[in-house]
Amino acid sequence: MPEVVALGRKPDVRACASCHRTEGTGGPENSSLAGLNADYFKQQIADFKSGARKFSGPQRSAVVLMTAAAKAMTDAEVQAAAEYFAVLKPKHIIKVVESDTVPMTYIARLFFVKRPEGGTEPLGQRIVEMPDDVAQFELRDPRSQFTAYVPPGSIAKGEFLAKTGGDGRSVQCSLCHGPDLKGNGLIPRIAGRSPTYLMRQLYDFQHGVRTGSTSALMTPTVEKLSIDDMIAVAAYVGSLDP
Ligand code: HEC
Numbered sequence: 001m002p003e004v005v006a007l008g009r010k011p012d013v014r015a016c017a018s019c020h021r022t023e024g025t026g027g028p029e030n031s032s033l034a035g036l037n038a039d040y041f042k043q044q045i046a047d048f049k050s051g052a053r054k055f056s057g058p059q060r061s062a063v064v065l066m067t068a069a070a071k072a073m074t075d076a077e078v079q080a081a082a083e084y085f086a087v088l089k090p091k092h093i094i095k096v097v098e099s100d101t102v103p104m105t106y107i108a109r110l111f112f113v114k115r116p117e118g119g120t121e122p123l124g125q126r127i128v129e130m131p132d133d134v135a136q137f138e139l140r141d142p143r144s145q146f147t148a149y150v151p152p153g154s155i156a157k158g159e160f161l162a163k164t165g166g167d168g169r170s171v172q173c174s175l176c177h178g179p180d181l182k183g184n185g186l187i188p189r190i191a192g193r194s195p196t197y198l199m200r201q202l203y204d205f206q207h208g209v210r211t212g213s214t215s216a217l218m219t220p221t222v223e224k225l226s227i228d229d230m231i232a233v234a235a236y237v238g239s240l241d242p
């Protein structure tokens with residue numbers, strides 16, 4: 001594991017593994033990195049650095065720290081991290097569950113956690129994703145499992161949009177992301193990644209917050225989608241084998 005991933009470099013480059021985990025599994029509040037194409041990876045760091053890739057909710061501490069790290073990284077550190085994460089095999093760690101109700105949660109730092117006292121509440125039009133064992137996730141165990149609750153009917157609706165483009169509402173994802181949505185060169189793998197992360201990216205492309213050199217290719221896919229459509233697409237893509 002390169003030093004930048006394991007330890008980072010003071011003061012601004014935090015250890016990548018502290019957020020993205022040693023095996024690049026990540027969490028809903030950041031991003032899984034396992035198996036990302038190295039050229040795509042380097043492009044994203046360059047985009048964070050130049051400000052072409054920003055975030056909805058720019059005040060979130062995780063994205064503030066990510067941007068600071070990107071700005072401070074040397075080319076050699078970026079190269080080492082990109083090569084390290086590119087060869088890791090993505091794991092199937094997320095279960096997508098359709099449900100009208102969801103366990104009662106609270107927000108621990110940056111993600112949802114099930115309330116120990118139990119109870120349920122209506123899900124509504126949301127994705128609520130949480131670690132199954134919060135202590136294990138907080139200990140940064142890359143074997144941590146997650147459950148993402150999505151509204152009933154989301155997966156089938158998302159499958160229709162993703163596979164057919166939904167009568168011109170969107171574009172077939174496989175045209176660019178590869179037949180199993182496992183990526184194709186500079187176009188990243190999306191199958192089996194956190195539905196929360198996927199949703200945030202679709203939203204950010206739609207709102208012109210992610211404007212990297214190839215981001216415009218995503219515009220026809222997202223520009224006509226409603227929030228509910230994006231939830232459905234994220235639910236379907238997140239449910240696939242990574
Ligand atoms: C404080 C937590 C944190 C640390 C430390 C961190 N990141 Fe990130 N990283 C994030 C967040 C948050 C995102 C973006 C999530 C989003 O867009 O919503 C991200 C996104 C990324 C992406 C984009 C992934 C994609 O699929 O487009 C790359 C690449 C990345 N990080 C690399 C790194 C590297 C390399 C390091 C170590 C030098 C690092 N990160 C350290 C929080 C972190």
Ligand code: HEC
Pocket residue numbers: 043161162170171172173174175176177186187188189190197198201202210211212213214215217218221233237
């Ligand atoms: C015309 C080509 C094209 C099509 C069609 C397309 N994408 Fe993309 N997608 C891209 C490119 C290029 C990127 C990388 C953009 C960047 O680097 O900013 C991307 C990035 C993404 C990301 C961000 C991934 C990450 O690691 O941050 C998500 C999520 C995504 N696409 C989802 C989809 C979904 C879902 C569909 C189908 C409904 C779709 N895309 C259809 C080209 C496409």
